[in-house]
Amino acid sequence: MPKIALPVTRYYGSKRKLIERIWREIEAQRLEFDSVLDVFGGTGIFSYFAKVKGKSVIYNDIFAFNYNIGKKLIQQTTNELTIEEALGLLNRRPGIEYRDTIAANFEGIYFTQEENEQIDIFIQNANMLENENQKASAYYILFQSCIIKRPYNLFHRNNLNMRVNYNGGGFGNKTTWEHTFETLFTRFIAELDKFTFDNGRENIAVNFSALNCPSRADLLYVDPPYFSTSRSHTTYHAKYHFLEGLANYTEIENHINFEKLNREISINKSSEFENPRAFLLQLEQLINTHQNSIIVVSYRNNGIPSIQDISELIQQCRPNNRVVTLDLGMYGYALNKSNSTNNEYLIIATNDPN
Ligand SMILES: C[S@@+](CC[C@H](N)C(=O)[O-])C[C@H]1O[C@@H](n2cnc3c(N)ncnc32)[C@H](O)[C@@H]1O
Known part of the structure; x- marks a missing residue:
């Protein structure tokens, strides 16, 4: 086979x-x-x-x-979001007042400030898409790109420094981390075009x-x-809370834990199947x-x-x-x-x- x-x-x-x-x-x-x-x-x-x-x-x-x-x-x-449309979501639309939730609260934590600003604009534009197919594609390419740009592909530490100060040798995949959102979106839209299919079932x-x-x-x-x-x-919530925040963008500001160095977003935190004694x-x-x-x-x-x-x-x-x-x-x-x-x-x- x-x-x-x-x-x-x-x-x-x-x-x-x-x-x-x-x-x-x-x-x-x-x-x-x-x-x-x-x-x-x-x-x-x-x-x-x-x-x-x-x-x-x-x-x-x-x-x-x-x-x-x-x-x-x-x-x-299917994937109904073209690469041109995906890249267009990185641009401010005239007449819209955008929030700056990520740039204002996560400076120096996970992504560069320029990337934080891109995330803020992209997610709000994605939320304005009326076509559910396009919206799911937009979220998909953003989440996959955010994961790929993170050291260890995780969000449990505020280790942007590790990425920006990396100077070769030993651990790390600096080239991958530094790919722009534009480059990564192009890759992931191509993947969606390739991998979405109908198996004739519900x-x-x-x-x-x-x-x-x-x-x-x-x-x-x-x-x-x-x-x-x-x-x-380390729970799945601790590993990926930032993405769960992006999936609930307008709720983020009410759920940031400022006592934690990595500003954990507490949305959907649960202990179900995350506690060995109750497992x-x-x-x-x-x-x-x-x-x-x-x-x-x-x-x-x-x-x-x-x-x-x-x-x-x-x-x-x-x-x-x-x-x-x-x-x-x-x-x-x-x-x-x-x-x-x-x-x-x-x-x-x-x-x-x-
Ligand atoms: C080991 S991973 C599954 C990996 C998956 N089979 C794959 O190949 O990608 C466990 C998953 O369970 C999810 N999870 C954690 N607690 C859960 C719960 N109480 N109910 C449902 N899903 C949960 C996590 O978000 C995580 O995606």
Whole structure:
């Protein structure tokens, strides 16, 4: 089978490198399913792959910025925003009074002041677009560009200095960080033209916390936040709060935490699935509310809880079904020494009897 082309994303925990393997393992179980719910959707890679495979797909994520990515890649079937229109959104329109929320509150934190001003104008122009397809494209190219221009592709530190003072050697990708928004928009509009498509099915994106998501499907894919035993935990909100702010632009000023050096924006901050002590209980609740679905969970070893704890829980929730636990190796790469210590796993609760 030829490799399926997938959008390139720089998102923490993306399953892009593993998705072919994950899908192969699901197919190997010979399960019958026509619809999938990707309840911790992130970049939408699992949803996108399922869409390519002709399934009816529901993408969900707790964050509005991710929901927009799901809307663009999964729900919508085309890109209607041209590169000329996208670049035009960087210009002030006569007669409009623009806010300067980012420039006024985030100087020296994530982006240069010139870039902050561009973000302010672009997002307000995008919000004025009446065509929902164009608006989702505009958000998509802005979010992807903002991620790519950040050291570590994250927003949990106010480390603009690392980018501007970088002088070669060792760590860093200065060239990528310094690409202008104009250059990056051109790249991402081309990606949208290439990757948006219609699989002839009804596919939707929704925006709930996992435990509040009312959608149901034949197969539930669960790829939750991961707690490593060796590192302190940084929540997805802490990693990407700035993008969640941009997705709720007019709300930003009411939610900036000025006590934090990185001026965290508190919109949609939640502890659901972000606290290792509550995790197993919440997972149990999630699995029990999807009684009629095949369950597929992605997790890693050396985490809290352990793979064994998760497997046991799933077996308890589905005492009459076959549950399989698969070691996928390290990110799908060839076996190596460290492989035994840090691997990706897949736990599948099938709908066949034991
Ligand atoms: C490990 S990532 C999923 C990555 C995704 N499978 C991919 O390939 O890009 C976990 C995702 O869960 C989302 N998330 C965190 N807490 C959530 C919650 N309580 N409900 C729904 N989504 C949540 C995060 O925004 C993040 O995108």
